[in-house]
Amino acid sequence: MTMHDLMKQLREANSSKIVLLVADGLGGLPIEPGGKTELETAKTPNLDAFATEGTVGLSIPVARGIAPGSGPGHLGLFGYDPLEHQIGRGVLEALGVGVEVGPRDVAIRGNFCTIDAEGKVTDRRAGRIATEVCEKLVAKLRSKVKIEGVETLIEPVREYRLVVRFRGDGLGDCVCDTDPLSTGLHTLEPKAGDEASAKTARIAAEFLRQAKEILKDEHPANYLMMRGFAKFPKIETMEEVYGLRACAIAVYPMYRGLAKLVGMTVIEPGKTIADQMEVLKANWNLYDFFFIHYKYTDSTGEDGNFSKKVEVIEALDAEVPKIRALNPDVLIVTGDHSTPSRLKAHSFHPVPLLFWAPKTTLADEATKFGERPCGRGGLGQIFAKEIMPLAMAHAGRLQKFGA
Amino acid sequence: MTMHDLMKQLREANSSKIVLLVADGLGGLPIEPGGKTELETAKTPNLDAFATEGTVGLSIPVARGIAPGSGPGHLGLFGYDPLEHQIGRGVLEALGVGVEVGPRDVAIRGNFCTIDAEGKVTDRRAGRIATEVCEKLVAKLRSKVKIEGVETLIEPVREYRLVVRFRGDGLGDCVCDTDPLSTGLHTLEPKAGDEASAKTARIAAEFLRQAKEILKDEHPANYLMMRGFAKFPKIETMEEVYGLRACAIAVYPMYRGLAKLVGMTVIEPGKTIADQMEVLKANWNLYDFFFIHYKYTDSTGEDGNFSKKVEVIEALDAEVPKIRALNPDVLIVTGDHSTPSRLKAHSFHPVPLLFWAPKTTLADEATKFGERPCGRGGLGQIFAKEIMPLAMAHAGRLQKFGA
Numbered sequence: 001m002t003m004h005d006l007m008k009q010l011r012e013a014n015s016s017k018i019v020l021l022v023a024d025g026l027g028g029l030p031i032e033p034g035g036k037t038e039l040e041t042a043k044t045p046n047l048d049a050f051a052t053e054g055t056v057g058l059s060i061p062v063a064r065g066i067a068p069g070s071g072p073g074h075l076g077l078f079g080y081d082p083l084e085h086q087i088g089r090g091v092l093e094a095l096g097v098g099v100e101v102g103p104r105d106v107a108i109r110g111n112f113c114t115i116d117a118e119g120k121v122t123d124r125r126a127g128r129i130a131t132e133v134c135e136k137l138v139a140k141l142r143s144k145v146k147i148e149g150v151e152t153l154i155e156p157v158r159e160y161r162l163v164v165r166f167r168g169d170g171l172g173d174c175v176c177d178t179d180p181l182s183t184g185l186h187t188l189e190p191k192a193g194d195e196a197s198a199k200t201a202r203i204a205a206e207f208l209r210q211a212k213e214i215l216k217d218e219h220p221a222n223y224l225m226m227r228g229f230a231k232f233p234k235i236e237t238m239e240e241v242y243g244l245r246a247c248a249i250a251v252y253p254m255y256r257g258l259a260k261l262v263g264m265t266v267i268e269p270g271k272t273i274a275d276q277m278e279v280l281k282a283n284w285n286l287y288d289f290f291f292i293h294y295k296y297t298d299s300t301g302e303d304g305n306f307s308k309k310v311e312v313i314e315a316l317d318a319e320v321p322k323i324r325a326l327n328p329d330v331l332i333v334t335g336d337h338s339t340p341s342r343l344k345a346h347s348f349h350p351v352p353l354l355f356w357a358p359k360t361t362l363a364d365e366a367t368k369f370g371e372r373p374c375g376r377g378g379l380g381q382i383f384a385k386e387i388m389p390l391a392m393a394h395a396g397r398l399q400k401f402g403a
Numbered sequence: 404m405t406m407h408d409l410m411k412q413l414r415e416a417n418s419s420k421i422v423l424l425v426a427d428g429l430g431g432l433p434i435e436p437g438g439k440t441e442l443e444t445a446k447t448p449n450l451d452a453f454a455t456e457g458t459v460g461l462s463i464p465v466a467r468g469i470a471p472g473s474g475p476g477h478l479g480l481f482g483y484d485p486l487e488h489q490i491g492r493g494v495l496e497a498l499g500v501g502v503e504v505g506p507r508d509v510a511i512r513g514n515f516c517t518i519d520a521e522g523k524v525t526d527r528r529a530g531r532i533a534t535e536v537c538e539k540l541v542a543k544l545r546s547k548v549k550i551e552g553v554e555t556l557i558e559p560v561r562e563y564r565l566v567v568r569f570r571g572d573g574l575g576d577c578v579c580d581t582d583p584l585s586t587g588l589h590t591l592e593p594k595a596g597d598e599a600s601a602k603t604a605r606i607a608a609e610f611l612r613q614a615k616e617i618l619k620d621e622h623p624a625n626y627l628m629m630r631g632f633a634k635f636p637k638i639e640t641m642e643e644v645y646g647l648r649a650c651a652i653a654v655y656p657m658y659r660g661l662a663k664l665v666g667m668t669v670i671e672p673g674k675t676i677a678d679q680m681e682v683l684k685a686n687w688n689l690y691d692f693f694f695i696h697y698k699y700t701d702s703t704g705e706d707g708n709f710s711k712k713v714e715v716i717e718a719l720d721a722e723v724p725k726i727r728a729l730n731p732d733v734l735i736v737t738g739d740h741s742t743p744s745r746l747k748a749h750s751f752h753p754v755p756l757l758f759w760a761p762k763t764t765l766a767d768e769a770t771k772f773g774e775r776p777c778g779r780g781g782l783g784q785i786f787a788k789e790i791m792p793l794a795m796a797h798a799g800r801l802q803k804f805g806a
Contacts, residue, residue: 001486003466010469053436099742211572318784362432362440364753378775380784381465389468398750401465402472402485 003079003243003389006401011243015397016329018244018289020387022077022254023259024070024374025298025339027351027371028228038297038341039308039352042313046320046370047333054331054356056366059387062338067348072259073336075381078238078291079388087261088173094163095257097311099155101161101232106171109228110154110162110219111179112137113187121183125160126221137221138162147206149199149207149259150396164207171195173231175204187225200229237263238289242392248281249276250293259291273315277322279324284326298346301339307376309341330394332387333369350381357394406482409804414646419732419798420693421647422683423790424717425480425574427473428701430741430754430774434709441700441709441744441771442755445716449723450757450772451735457734457759459769462790463800464740467800470751476739477661481641481694482791483584490664491576491633497520497566504635509574509603510764512631513557513565515540515624516590524586528563529624531541540624542564547617550609552602563624567610575600576634578607590628603632640666641692645795650686652679653696662694676718680725687729700751704742712744733760733797736772736789754785760797 001009017354021361028038061068062082071092072082090107094100101107110280112134114123129137143153150168157163181187190208192201202227215222238246240263248259249269256266261317267283269276276292283290294316300309331354352374355361364378375381382390392398431441464471474495493510497503501712504510515537515796517526532540543560548555553571556719560566577596583589593607607629641649643666651662652672659669670686672679679695686693697719717759724735734757741752754778758764767781778784785793795801 001489004471007485203609289529314590358436360432360746360750360752362778363436364775376779378778379462380778389466391466391468391749393470396472398468398751400470400472402475402489403492 003385004236005390007241007392008399009358010242010398011392012397012399014259014396016288016397017186017284017326018330018391019323019328020077020290020333020391021219021292021294021323021331021333022074022295023313023333023335025337025346026302026335027338027340027347027349028309029340029349030169031342032292036180037371038301039313040372042310042317044313044317044369046317048367049330050333050356051354051369051373052367053358053363055379056369056377057353057357058350058374058377058381059334059384060350061384065348067346068337069346070254070336071258073384074189074255076384077334077336077387078262079241079385079387080235080262085233085235087233089228090163090230091232092159092254093228094155095161095163097155097157098163098253098257099153099163099355100256101165101259102167103232104169104171105165105232106173107230108164108204108226110164111225111227112160112162112358113223113225114220115187115223119186119188121185123220124179124183124225124250124254126199128159129221131156133221134162135327137215137218141211145207145210147203152207160192160221162224166200166203166226170196171200171231172173173200173229175186175201175229177225177227178208179225187223188267190226208369233261235261239263242289242388243397244289244290245278245287246289247287248277248291248293250291251276252293252295255293263290273319277319281322281326297335298339301341302344303311304341304344306341329357329359329396330391332391334387353379353387354381355379355390355394360394371375404790407470407639410644410792410795413801413804414795415603415802416646419691420687420694420802421733421798422726422731422735423480423693423792423794424638424695424697424726424732424734424736425477426697426700426716427734428704428740428749429738429750430743430750431610431712432743432745432752434745441704441712442716442775443771443775445713445720447716447772448722449720453723453734453736453759454603454757454772454776455770456761456766457757457764457781458760458767458782459772459777460756461753461777461780461784462737462754462756462787463784464787467712468751470749471740472749473657473739474661476787477658479787480642480666480737480739480790481665482788483638483665484788486549488636488638490636492631493566493633494562494635495657496631497568499657500560500566501557501660502556502566502568502657503663504568504660505570507572508570508635509576510633511567511607511629513567514628514630515563515565516626516628517623518590518626522589524583524588524590526623527582527628529584530630531562532624534559534561534623537562537565540618540621541611544614544617548610548613550606550613553606553612557683565627567629569603569606573599574603574634575633576602576603578632579628580628581611582628582630590626593629624626625773636664638664639801642666645692646800648690649692649694650690651693651694651696652682653680655696655698658696669692676722678709680722683726684729700738704744705747707744707747709744720745732762732799733794735794739788755788756782756785758797762799763797
């Protein structure tokens with residue numbers, strides 16, 4: 001019996017409210033040996049108060065040693081095994097620019113590239129054209145590409161990157177990349193790997209034929225390649241698994257898209273964490289579960305900016321009392337992965353995790369929210385996918401298993 | 404390779420003795436924020452001495468967030484995955500009143516109910532008749548029901564509840580409940596869900612036909628419904644898995660029944676924990692593994708009686724030196740789940756776990772047996788089903804794995 005089966009069997013509705021506050025890339029490392037991490041350095045009186053009253057621990061996003069991307073990082077937090085439910089590259093790229101991906105869609109990453117007179121690739125990234133050029137070329141493609149039998153959507157991403165989405169019936173996603181992976185070679189045909197993807201391959205070939213014609217006088221981006229053909233993964237919604245009316249309050253499209261994948265309602269959040277808190281308050285009575293996404297702990301980490309990461313943690317802390325004021329039954333604060341500013345990248349380190357549920361948590365000795373106190377915390381080290389069953393339990397939403 | 408396969412491959416016999424002392428529902432919560440739990444409040448010098456010399460940790464009965472019933476709670480402690488080996492409701496109800504369930508049996512929960520002249524249910528619990536009335540009605544049924552081809556056993560449980568057991572060949576347990584789940588409806592026919600259960604369904608229908616006739620002049624309990632048809636689960640015995648001659652010293656029938664399910668010998672224990680200790684001593688040379696069940700930590704928790712739960716923990720502690728006097732090789736003290744008196748119910752919280760094996764445990768820093776010291780203990784947080792392999796190891800009963 002899987003944990004999802006168990007959730008479906010044991011869950012029961014009540015009026016409890018669960019808040020999952022995800023500070024993206026929260027976990028960090030000291031700059032100097034013997035020093036403090038970003039979270040340990042930050043003055044976080046409000047998070048510390050929750051840590052004092054609640055229980056802390058560490059969340060392992062996927063498995064020990066694995067640094068996840070945003071997709072698996074968030075799926076874990078939503079209670080889905082990230083190794084079991086994988087999201088294709090094309091879908092993630094589409095979600096990142098706000099392109100919806102539904103069950104009839106195949107999403108594909110595109111690269112503008114440069115080909116010579118013989119059709120051989122001379123630059124796989126078309127000289128890294130500016131984003132504005134990309135936007136102009138996408139507009140040109142949009143106005144001219146016409147393929148029967150599918151709806152085609154094209155969206156710029158950044159520099160030489162774009163997204164193509166085909167919507168129609170009978171579109172499989174087992175289609176090989178057309179990128180030859182080195183210059184001096186012809187691009188590859190979009191070849192179907194199974195029967196169900198033959199139509200997608202034909203449509204992609206027609207799309208590429210038209211694009212070559214439309215772009216032929218452009219320079220340096222006179223063609224494009226397609227990679228990461230992917231369909232919307234078949235995944236049960238959070239309502240199906242947990243019986244929760246779930247909503248997402250996320251500023252960035254990627255996280256809204258990931259939330260939609262698991263069936264959350266996405267609410268337009270404004271631009272700042274203060275706006276997000278307003279939205280939380282305004283929607284408090286309409287949902288059971290609230291996913292709030294805070295991006296800046298990750299982006300400052302990626303930038304390698306330790307002191308800025310400390311600042312944005314403190315800015316988040318200042319907003320946390322607004323959650324307490326709503327009297328949630330369960331508040332969880334964690335990250336989808338660590339992004340130590342020292343490493344300027346997502347890392348595999350387990351992520352600080354705070355669990356606050358005044359009726360049911362057994363307070364441990366932690367009085368500060370930070371990597372080291374969490375490492376000694378009462379929750380121990382748990383897998384991210386175990387957080388949702390615990391949240392359901394603390395919310396009183398699970399019946400006893402067996403007699 | 405499953406852990407059971409591994410046990411069978413690696414196990415070797417010796418003269419070691421393992422004692423598993425289960426304080427049912429042991430784990431608790433403070434009444435007030437910042438306070439102590441029941442176990443932390445109790446004066447337990449003897450358990451504390453074991454904790455000081457041994458290692459402590461927390462046991463997760465089934466999975467994080469899952470509050471188990473007694474069945475899955477104990478199966479985990481006996482080393483069986485409770486999600487893999489599920490015990491049907493009928494079997495548990497039968498075990499709870501001391502009705503044996505063997506491989507040829509189907510056990511069924513019964514409810515006396517009230518039906519009107521048309522046969523429609525007017526009260527699904529027959530006005531919650533007194534247990535004495537239930538006993539009288541069961542006696543009447545016993546004396547009159549006659550069904551060919553099976554042996555029928557009927558046993559009162561409490562108030563309107565009873566147990567029916569059919570013993571015979573070819574009895575499947577895939578039979579639907581006859582409870583229509585709301586009043587104003589006819590009871591349902593016992594419908595077989597597979598070929599192997601057709602005979603059971605026919606017998607149950609005949610049983611109900613006779614019962615309706617026998618009870619027709621009774622009031623308010625003039626009929627009954629059947630639910631939770633269940634067979635004895637196919638499960639390897641502890642002797643088959645671990646090579647242990649195992650015995651159970653449990654006062655309450657449910658726990659004797661669970662012990663029998665995994666092949667333990669059940670010894671008549673007297674009525675008190677002091678009696679149980681006498682039985683332990685008297686049988687010390689006859690078995691390798693001793694399961695001692697102590698009920699009152701759970702029942703006081705269920706009653707919401709914090710101070711009484713503290714008292715019964717202290718009463719248990721006072722008996723523990725009798726175990727030490729026997730020089731066991733391994734002593735494990737834990738619960739099958741937590742029952743915080745604040746919640747008056749089984750909970751999902753991990754359970755304090757004490758492991759004492761003078762030859763092999765690495766003492767941690769714990770000097771008190773309690774939830775918080777256990778949360779920092781040397782064993783960490785482990786799943787209940789991992790306790791038996793650890794016990795086997797500490798008892799020197801497992802060979803090296805691989806060369």
